Amino acid sequence: MATNKELELAWEFVNNTNRSIFLTGKAGTGKTTFLHRLKMDSLKRLVVVAPTGVAAINAKGVTIHSFFQMPFGPILPDTDLNNSSGFNRKFSKTKINIIKSMDLLVIDEISMVRADLLDGIDRTLRRFRNRNKVFGGVQVLMIGDLQQLSPVIKDNEWDLLKHVYSNGFFFSSLAFQQCEAITIELKHIYRQENPKFIEILNEIRNNALSEAAAEELNKRYIADFTPEPDAGYISLTTHNNKAEATNKAELDKLKTKEFTYNAKIEGKFPEFSYPNNESLKLKVGAQVMFVKNDSGPEKRYFNGKIGKVIHLEKDEVVVHCPDDDFNINTTPEIWENINYTVNEETKAITEDKIGSFTQMPLRLAWSITIHKSQGLTFERAIIDAQGAFAHGQTYVALSRCKSLEGLVLKSKIHSNQIISDNNVLVFNKNAEENEPDASILVSSQKMYQLDLIFEVFDFYEFMYPINRLLDIFYKNRTSLEGNIEAPLLTIKTAVTNFLKVSNGFNTQLKELVEKEGLPELSGVIKERFKKAILYFKTETEKNIVTPLKAFGFTTDNKAVGSDLTKNLDAVEALLDTKLLYFNGLTEGFSTKGLLELRVKSVFNAKEKPKKPRKTVIDGTTNVELFELLRILRNEIAQEKELIHYQVFTQKALYEMCETLPTNKKELLKVNGMGKTRVDKYGDAILEVIKTYCDENDIETSDDVEIFEESKPEKKKGDTKKTSLELFKSGKTISEIADERELNENTIFGHLASFIPSGEVQVLDLMSKEYYDELIEIIPKKTFENLSDLKNQLDDKYSYGELRLVVEKLGSSIF
Numbered sequence: 001m002a003t004n005k006e007l008e009l010a011w012e013f014v015n016n017t018n019r020s021i022f023l024t025g026k027a028g029t030g031k032t033t034f035l036h037r038l039k040m041d042s043l044k045r046l047v048v049v050a051p052t053g054v055a056a057i058n059a060k061g062v063t064i065h066s067f068f069q070m071p072f073g074p075i076l077p078d079t080d081l082n083n084s085s086g087f088n089r090k091f092s093k094t095k096i097n098i099i100k101s102m103d104l105l106v107i108d109e110i111s112m113v114r115a116d117l118l119d120g121i122d123r124t125l126r127r128f129r130n131r132n133k134v135f136g137g138v139q140v141l142m143i144g145d146l147q148q149l150s151p152v153i154k155d156n157e158w159d160l161l162k163h164v165y166s167n168g169f170f171f172s173s174l175a176f177q178q179c180e181a182i183t184i185e186l187k188h189i190y191r192q193e194n195p196k197f198i199e200i201l202n203e204i205r206n207n208a209l210s211e212a213a214a215e216e217l218n219k220r221y222i223a224d225f226t227p228e229p230d231a232g233y234i235s236l237t238t239h240n241n242k243a244e245a246t247n248k249a250e251l252d253k254l255k256t257k258e259f260t261y262n263a264k265i266e267g268k269f270p271e272f273s274y275p276n277n278e279s280l281k282l283k284v285g286a287q288v289m290f291v292k293n294d295s296g297p298e299k300r301y302f303n304g305k306i307g308k309v310i311h312l313e314k315d316e317v318v319v320h321c322p323d324d325d326f327n328i329n330t331t332p333e334i335w336e337n338i339n340y341t342v343n344e345e346t347k348a349i350t351e352d353k354i355g356s357f358t359q360m361p362l363r364l365a366w367s368i369t370i371h372k373s374q375g376l377t378f379e380r381a382i383i384d385a386q387g388a389f390a391h392g393q394t395y396v397a398l399s400r401c402k403s404l405e406g407l408v409l410k411s412k413i414h415s416n417q418i419i420s421d422n423n424v425l426v427f428n429k430n431a432e433e434n435e436p437d438a439s440i441l442v443s444s445q446k447m448y449q450l451d452l453i454f455e456v457f458d459f460y461e462f463m464y465p466i467n468r469l470l471d472i473f474y475k476n477r478t479s480l481e482g483n484i485e486a487p488l489l490t491i492k493t494a495v496t497n498f499l500k501v502s503n504g505f506n507t508q509l510k511e512l513v514e515k516e517g518l519p520e521l522s523g524v525i526k527e528r529f530k531k532a533i534l535y536f537k538t539e540t541e542k543n544i545v546t547p548l549k550a551f552g553f554t555t556d557n558k559a560v561g562s563d564l565t566k567n568l569d570a571v572e573a574l575l576d577t578k579l580l581y582f583n584g585l586t587e588g589f590s591t592k593g594l595l596e597l598r599v600k601s602v603f604n605a606k607e608k609p610k611k612p613r614k615t616v617i618d619g620t621t622n623v624e625l626f627e628l629l630r631i632l633r634n635e636i637a638q639e640k641e642l643i644h645y646q647v648f649t650q651k652a653l654y655e656m657c658e659t660l661p662t663n664k665k666e667l668l669k670v671n672g673m674g675k676t677r678v679d680k681y682g683d684a685i686l687e688v689i690k691t692y693c694d695e696n697d698i699e700t701s702d703d704v705e706i707f708e709e710s711k712p713e714k715k716k717g718d719t720k721k722t723s724l725e726l727f728k729s730g731k732t733i734s735e736i737a738d739e740r741e742l743n744e745n746t747i748f749g750h751l752a753s754f755i756p757s758g759e760v761q762v763l764d765l766m767s768k769e770y771y772d773e774l775i776e777i778i779p780k781k782t783f784e785n786l787s788d789l790k791n792q793l794d795d796k797y798s799y800g801e802l803r804l805v806v807e808k809l810g811s812s813i814f
Contacts, residue, residue, distance in 0.1 A: 006187055009437075011038075012445075017139075017441070018448045020135065020141070021184060022110065023184050029189055031186060035106065044139075047061070047102050047106070048106040049061050049064045049068075049108070050062075051112040051117070052109070053273025056108075057273055058375070064121065068120065070120050070124075098341075098349055101602040107140065107141070111145055113142075114168050115151075115169060115173040116164070116165065122173075122175035125137075146169065146427065146428060147205045150169070150424075151168045166423070182434075182436045205395050207425060214414065218412045220404060229308075233408065234368055236369070237369060239369065254286060257283065257284070259282050262278065264358040265278075266355060268355040269337045275292070275335045275357060276357070280359060280363070285308065285309060287307075288319060290319075290361050301330075306378065307328065316330065332358045334358045336355070337355035338352060339351075339354045371396075373397065378400050382410060383397045383398065383409055384410040446513050453589055454502070454506055456594070457505060459495045466495060469484075473488070476555070479560060481654060488547075491543065497539075498540075508528070519589055520590055529588055529589045533585055537582035548571070556649055557645075576604065581597055585597070624692065624696075626653065628799075629656060647677070651672060656685070660698065664686070667685065687741075688746065724754055724760070745798075749800065751765060766798075778805055781793075
C-alpha cells in the first residue's frame with residue numbers, strides 16, 4: 001500500500017488510541033486494503049463484522065446479526081433483547097470471553113448499518129463489558145462510504161423508528177452521538193488517475209454536478225452503442241431482473257455446448273451468504289467476470305476483472321481478458337465462513353472455519369446491477385443510470401470505472417438523476433470541517449494511556465457487590481451465621497479510601513502528562529506509577545485479601561446463600577484482576593503489557609477452578625459434631641421429602657453443638673426445638689450427640705447425674721467394642737445399626753476407630769473401587785471441611801468413607 005497521510009493517521013488512531021473512528025473515503029481509496037492490513041499487523045485483539053452475509057464473507061468476518069445475536073426487526077430503546085423471540089440471546093462462554101477481551105470492533109460497510117442496529121451493538125457490549133461506557137469501552141472502527149449503499153428500512157419499520165431517530169443512518173444512533181468518534185476521509189484515489197474524471201465524481205458525490213462537468217461527462221453518451229464482442233464491456237443497470245435477463249439472453253445466443261458447474265458446500269454456509277451462483281452455467285464465448293481475487297501467487301485476476309470464456313473442462317475454465325497477453329486457467333476457489341473462537345494455548349482470538357463454498361470464481365458479466373457492483377473495478381462499462389432510484393446509485397455506478405475513456409452512457413446524466421440524502425451531505429460537511437490532525441492524535445494517545453492507567457487503580461466496580469453483600473446480611477441477619485459484617489465493613493472502608501486516593505492520583509497524572517508527555521515515555525511518570533502499584537498492592541492485600549479470607553457464612557436459606565455467593569464471586573473476580581495488574585506491572589506501565597494482562601484476567605477467571613465457598617463453623621468448638629448433625633439433618637430431610645431447616649434450623653444446630661443436650665428435656669430447651677420436632681427427630685439427634693460425647697470423652701449432664709447417683713461409671717470404649725464384635729461375627733454395618741438402634745454413621749465411626757490397631761481394614765468398610773477413586777480425586781480438591789468436600793463429589797460417597805480416605809492421605813481439616 002502506498003503511504004499517504006490519511007491512511008497513516010488512521011493507522012495511528014486505531015492502534016495507539018482508544019478513539020472510535022469512522023474511516024470513509026471515495027470509491028477506490030483503499031478502505032478494504034486498510035482493513036486487510038489491520039487484520040494482519042495490528043497488535044490489538046479485533047473482531048470484524050459486516051451487515052450482510054456477502055459483505056462479511058468478503059471482509060473475512062462474520063455478520064453483525066450472528067455475532068451479536070440480534071433480532072432482524074427494529075430495535076427500540078425499550079426492546080428487551082434478551083427476551084426477543086425468534087433468535088438466540090444465550091451467549092456461549094467463548095463468545096462472552098471474546099467480547100470481554102477484545103480491544104477493537106471493526107464494522108465494515110457501515111453505511112448499510114441502521115441506527116437502531118448500532119445501538120443494539122452498544123447495548124450488548126455494555127452488557128458484557130462496562131455498562132457505564134459507550135460500546136462497553138470497546139474501540140469501534142467503522143469503515144464505509146455514506147455516498148454508496150444506504151441502510152434498508154421498510155416503511156412499517158421506519159414508522160416505529162422515526163420517533164427515536166432523525167434518520168436511519170448509523171450516525172443518527174445514540175451510541176455514535178455519545179462515542180465522540182473522529183472521522184478520517186481517505187482522499188488519495190487508487191482506482192482513477194484522470195483528474196477531470198475524479199473532479200466529476202466528486203461533484204456527483206456531493207450532489208453538486210455543474211453544467212461544465214455534466215457536459216464533459218455526457219460526451220461519453222453514445223447512442224445505440226454496441227461493443228465489439230471481445231472488448232470486455234459490462235453493462236451496469238439498476239434492477240436485478242434486467243441484469244439477469246440480459247445475461248440469459250446473451251448466453252442463449254451462443255451455439256456452443258453448455259457446461260454446468262455446481263458449488264460444493266461444506267459445513268455451515270447459509271444461502272444468503274453465497275458469494276456466487278450455486279449452479280453456474282457457462283459456454284465458450286460467454287463474457288464473464290471474476291468475483292474473487294486470485295488466491296494463487298501469480299495474482300492473475302482480481303474481483304471485477306472481465307474476460308471471455310475460450311475453453312471449458314469439467315474442473316477448469318480458460319478465460320482470456322482483453323488487455324492480457326496470456327490466458328487464465330481458472331479452477332474452483334474456496335470462500336470460507338468463519339466463526340470467532342479462542343486458541344486454547346495462546347488465548348488469541350482466532351478465525352475458526354465452520355463452512356466453505358467452493359465454486360468457479362466467475363459469473364456471467366454482460367450485465368450486473370449497480371448494487372452488486374459495489375467494491376468492484378471495471379476497465380470498461382456501459383452505464384444505464386436512467387432508472388436510478390436510491391441514494392448514491394449514480395455515484396456507485398460511475399465510480400466503478402477506472403477511466404472516463406472506458407465509460408459509455410446509455411442515457412445522458414442530469415443533476416436530477418443524482419439522488420443524495422441531505423442528512424449524509426450535512427454529516428459529511430461537518431466531518432470534513434472537524435477532521436483530526438496530528439495534535440488531536442497526540443492528545444488522544446495521552447488520554448488512551450491515562451485511561452489504561454486509571455483502569456489499573458479504579459475500584460469503583462467493587463462498590464456494587466460489596467454494598468449488595470452488606471444489604472443481604474442486614475436484611476437476613478436471623479438466617480445467617482458466621483463472620484460476615486466485620487470483614488465486609490473493612491473491605492468497604494478500604495475501597496472507599498482507594499477511590500479517593502485513585503482520584504487524587506489521576507489528577508496528578510493528568511498534570512504530569514501535560515509536562516512530561518506520553519506516560520510510557522516518561523521516567524517521572526514511570527516512577528510515580530511504580531510507587532502507586534506498591535501502595536495499592538500492599539493495601540489491597542491487607543484490607544481486602546485478608547478480610548476475605550476471614551469472611552464466611554452458613555445459612556438455611558438457599559436463595560440468600562446463592563445471592564451471597566454470587567456477589568462474593570464478583571468481588572473475588574475483581575480482586576483477582578487487580579492483583580494480576582499489581583503483580584504484572586511492578587516494573588512500570590506499558591500499553592502492550594496492560595492489554596496482555598487484561599486478556600489474562602478474562603481467561604484466568606475462566607480457567608480458575610471454582611473455589612468452594614467457605615462454610616463457617618467457627619461458632620462452635622465441636623466441629624465434627626456440627627458436621628455429623630448437619631449430615632443427619634440432610635438424611636432426614638431427604639427421607640421425609642422436607643427442606644432441611646424443617647428438621648431443625650441453623651441456629652438450633654449451633655446451639656446443640658454448644659450445649660450438648662443428651663436427653664429430650666435438654667433438647668426441648670434448644671431454640672427452635674419444639675415438642676413436635678423433638679418427638680419426630682429427637683432420638684436420632686440425641687443418639688449422634690451421645691455417641692460423639694462418648695467418643696471424645698466429653699462430660700455431659702447425664703454423666704453428672706450418673707456420678708451424683710453413684711451409679712457404676714460407664715466404661716469408655718465398650719460401645720465401640722460391642723460394634724466390633726458384632727462386625728467380626730459377620731454382621732453388616734446396617735444390621736449392627738438396626739440391632740443396636742444406632743445410626744449407621746455412628747457404627748461406621750466405631751469400626752473406623754479400630755483401623756490404626758489393624759483390627760479393621762479400610763477396605764472392610766468401603767469398596768476398593770470407591771477407595772481407588774477417592775485416593776485419586778481428593779488430593780486435587782480444595783476444601784474447608786468434609787461437608788465442603790462432600791458437596792464437590794458424587795453423592796455415592798458417604799461421609800464416613802470420605803473421612804477414612806482423608807485420614808489415610810494425612811490431610812488435616814479440623
